């Protein structure tokens with residue numbers, strides 16, 4: 001099995017990601033975690049804010065539901081539903 005090394009999505013940063021920024025998305029039937037970015041511990045703030053901007057600009061179709069952005073502790077090899085959501089961190093960064 002190949003080990004995926006996910007990098008921070010902040011421009012110019014090549015650090016391994018520690019956090020995943022994502023929001024639950026549904027089209028009424030199918031639902032999944034929509035990923036907005038990955039961040040190392042130095043860039044969680046800017047990556048989260050970029051994700052918020054992208055989410056605000058996105059115009060969902062009438063049947064689409066996009067929930068608020070969430071920060072998860074990213075661990076490679078773990079499935080989305082196994083990731084730990086970091087509620088306390090979200091409050092620090094939400095604008």
Ligand SMILES: [Zn+2]
Nearest residue numbers: 008013040043
């Ligand atoms: Zn970074």
